Amino acid sequence: MAAHGDRHLTTSLTAPDMSRPTKPGEDIPARQRWMAVLAKASPDRIEPLWNEIPDPPGWQFVRPPESGMVMVRARAGGTGQRFNMGEMTVTRCAVRLDDGTVGHAYIAGRDRRHAELAAVLDALLQDETRRETIENAIIAPLAAAQQAERAAVARKAAATKVDFFTMVRGE
Amino acid sequence: MYVAVKGGEKAIDNAHRLLAEERRGDPESPEVSLKQIDQQLSHSVDRVMTEGALYDRELAALAIKQARGDLVEAIFLLRAYRTTLSRFGASEPIDTAKLLIRRRISATYKDLPGGQVLGPTFDYTHRLLDFSLVDGTEPEAAAESDGDPDTPMPRVVDLLNQEGLIESEDADDDTPVGDVTREAMTLPADRDVRLQMLARGDEGFVLSLGYSTQRGYGRNHPFAGEIRLGEVEVDFTPPELGFPVTLGEITVTECQMVNQFAGSATEPPQFTRGYGISFGHCERKTMAMANVDRALRARDLGEDVSAPAQDEEFVLYHVDNVEASGFVQHLKLPHYVDFQSELDTVRRLRADAQARQAGVAAE
Numbered sequence: 320m321a322a323h324g325d326r327h328l329t330t331s332l333t334a335p336d337m338s339r340p341t342k343p344g345e346d347i348p349a350r351q352r353w354m355a356v357l358a359k360a361s362p363d364r365i366e367p368l369w370n371e372i373p374d375p376p377g378w379q380f381v382r383p384p385e386s387g388m389v390m391v392r393a394r395a396g397g398t399g400q401r402f403n404m405g406e407m408t409v410t411r412c413a414v415r416l417d418d419g420t421v422g423h424a425y426i427a428g429r430d431r432r433h434a435e436l437a438a439v440l441d442a443l444l445q446d447e448t449r450r451e452t453i454e455n456a457i458i459a460p461l462a463a464a465q466q467a468e469r470a471a472v473a474r475k476a477a478a479t480k481v482d483f484f485t486m487v488r489g490e
Numbered sequence: 491m492y493v494a495v496k497g498g499e500k501a502i503d504n505a506h507r508l509l510a511e512e513r514r515g516d517p518e519s520p521e522v523s524l525k526q527i528d529q530q531l532s533h534s535v536d537r538v539m540t541e542g543a544l545y546d547r548e549l550a551a552l553a554i555k556q557a558r559g560d561l562v563e564a565i566f567l568l569r570a571y572r573t574t575l576s577r578f579g580a581s582e583p584i585d586t587a588k589l590l591i592r593r594r595i596s597a598t599y600k601d602l603p604g605g606q607v608l609g610p611t612f613d614y615t616h617r618l619l620d621f622s623l624v625d626g627t628e629p630e631a632a633a634e635s636d637g638d639p640d641t642p643m644p645r646v647v648d649l650l651n652q653e654g655l656i657e658s659e660d661a662d663d664d665t666p667v668g669d670v671t672r673e674a675m676t677l678p679a680d681r682d683v684r685l686q687m688l689a690r691g692d693e694g695f696v697l698s699l700g701y702s703t704q705r706g707y708g709r710n711h712p713f714a715g716e717i718r719l720g721e722v723e724v725d726f727t728p729p730e731l732g733f734p735v736t737l738g739e740i741t742v743t744e745c746q747m748v749n750q751f752a753g754s755a756t757e758p759p760q761f762t763r764g765y766g767i768s769f770g771h772c773e774r775k776t777m778a779m780a781n782v783d784r785a786l787r788a789r790d791l792g793e794d795v796s797a798p799a800q801d802e803e804f805v806l807y808h809v810d811n812v813e814a815s816g817f818v819q820h821l822k823l824p825h826y827v828d829f830q831s832e833l834d835t836v837r838r839l840r841a842d843a844q845a846r847q848a849g850v851a852a853e
Contacts (some may be wrong), residue, residue: 345731355723355736388572389726389737390580391545392667395681395783396584396746396765397645399659401667402682404689404767407724409578409737414720425578425728428546428740469590469639472721476592477637479608483600 345445353444353458354437358426360461362433368457369436378439381421382413384431410434416442513558515721527551536741536770537561542568543671543690545740545769562692563812569812579665581723582734586744586767587645589720596646597714598748604643609719610771646716647746647763655795656715656748656761677803684802691809693775698801699785700778708785708797712753712764715748719771743768747780754792762791 357365369375388406394401412424412434422442424434443453514521528535528551538550542565550568557563593609596602608614642842647656668683675683703710721741725734745766753759764784766776785799798804808814 351733351735358738359723359738374551387576387578388544389578389722389724390520390669391740392581392583393586393685393742393767394583394659395685396647396659396662396763397744398648398661399765400662400665400680400682401583402689403580403667403669403671404686405540405545406577406735407545407581407696407740407771408549408570408575409726411728413730423728423731423735425726425735425737427724427740429548466639470637471634471639472590472592473639473641475632475637476607476609478633478635479593480635481606481608 337340350441350445353454354424354429354441356458356462356465357424357440359465360432362436364461364464365433365436365440368460371456372453376439376443377417378414378422378442380413381415382411384410384412386410386429388430389425389467412438414438414442414444418446418478420445508763513556522555524548524551524555527554533771534559534561534564535766536768536772537693537775538564538568539769540775541565541690541692541770543552544568544572562815566815567810568722570747578728579726581737582727584722584724584742586718586722586742587643589643589718589722589742589744590639590739591643591718591720593719594643594716595714595718596716598716599646602646604641612662636844643718645718645746647748657763659765673675675806676787677806679802679806681783684806685765685767687806687809688779688782689784691779692811693772693778694812695809695811695814696782697774697778699805702797703781703785703799708788708800710762710764710781710784711750712747712781713749714777715746715763717742717743717745717777719773729766741770743771743773743776745773745780747777747784749784751791756792760789772831792813818848 321330387409389409390406391404392401393404394400407427408425408429410429410431410433412426412431414435416422416439420442422438422440422445424437424441426437438444440457444450444458468485527785528547531551531554534554535547535550539545539547539563540555541561542550542553544550549571550564553564553567553571554561556567590606591607591609593611594604594607597608600606626765665682668680668686670683670686674686702708704712719741721739723739724737726737727734746765748761748765749764751757751762762784764780764782764787766779766781766783768776768779782799782805785797786802786805788795788800789802793800795801805829
């Protein structure tokens with residue numbers, strides 16, 4: 320970790336190399352899941368978990384954190400013709416571990432540290448020898464917290480559900 | 491015409507210093523934080539994101555603070571900021587059927603799977619000023635009951651259209667998506683462009699136009715088929731990955747209006763639809779937007795175009811408050827030469843008129 324700032328300076332001057340080792344049989348749904356959990360997690364939650372990781376890897380930026388936008392599309396009537404409803408801020412980052420694995424992050428918002436941590440973790444999680452450790456130490460607790468928040472939203476909404484009753488006149 | 495006028499730099503600098511001091515207000519009172527604006531003036535943030543057409547709660551809160559709470563000015567600031575950012579691409583279309591529902595009501599069907607969920611609403615409040623907020627009070631915690639975030643909440647219009655009496659909205663993903671931020675709008679505009687313009691359009695203008703359709707100017711008798719509020723994931727496919735990744739969640743409000751329609755030469759009698767959507771919780775805006783969307787479909791449905799809300803040139807060229815505000819407010823810029831020449835013309839006309847009158851009197 321200590322050296323990555325220096326390497327950032329050199330790599331940022333060269334064109335980003337986005338190529339990654341193709342991995343036949345790569346489990347894309349699993350990767351989408353952990354990338355989603357990392358994107359939805361607040362960086363304040365990721366950082367302390369990250370700090371507990373034993374032997375963090377060496378890595379360098381392939382693409383230093385960069386903030387931009389993605390145009391959010393919706394559909395007329397929810398299911399029909401596509402249209403552009405407006406943009407959202409997004410920060411992206413790509414890193415390469417010392418073993419060559421490339422990790423990517425695309426996260427809502429402008430938090431560069433969030434994108435950096437998400438990209439490093441994406442790379443680590445692709446390493447099958449480390450996946451279970453990282454999954455248990457970082458992804459599982461973040462996912463559990465997100466599910467708990469969703470459940471709380473659903474419980475509060477459910478308490479505002481209308482119970483209709485029918486007035487019966489006469490017998 | 492106006493010509494460049496030099497001078498006034500010192501006055502402008504000092505005017506901005508005065509603005510900064512007045513923006514801060516009484517230094518004895520605590521300065522408002524972006525977090526406070528985001529959390530406690532959340533509907534202001536929602537409106538600025540929707541009409542600024544950029545979802546970023548912190549930037550919207552900053553714009554509101556800088557604009558001293560002037561939301562149209564804040565929208566302008568956000569629109570200006572977005573021009574400094576590059577665009578990575580367009581998202582997959584959001585799927586509002588998968589909203590984590592915080593509010594969901596229908597005025598057309600009472601008994602829905604999933605039920606009528608009121609959520610955090612101003613509806614049914616008495617609109618009496620609440621003086622307990624003057625000094626601040628801790629609210630009672632929200633009630634909770636059994637609810638599962640993964641319970642499907644199908645859209646009312648999709649669910650209850652088994653008879654086919656409501657028109658269906660079918661995807662056509664081969665058609666390119668128009669974008670008014672990239673290409674100048676041309677008329678006639680397709681529905682994708684109309685919906686984009688309405689989504690980023692001024693709430694007040696859209697509200698008044700939507701209201702006008704209900705009062706008889708392009709009457710199409712709307713029912714609120716469904717209004718829903720909640721969080722939805724946004725997915726984006728980075729070219730270097732080749733598969734969609736979730737960027738995060740955004741809050742949206744969606745309104746599906748269902749409208750009476752007697753049929754036309756080309757369409758059978760059925761209920762037609764109007765659609766409204768916003769970032770955050772902008773319920774009034776989405777309802778009005780759905781009314782205007784339906785009114786603007788008049789031409790497509792073979793209806794007479796007679797009312798202002800049905801006139802897409804009128805609606806689309808006046809709906810954007812950044813453009814409207816800019817053009818109205820440019821009248822403040824120096825027009826000294828312009829006005830001087832008008833003054834000369836009026837003086838000459840008046841002199842001519844007086845000369846003619848003098849001539850008539852002399853005869």
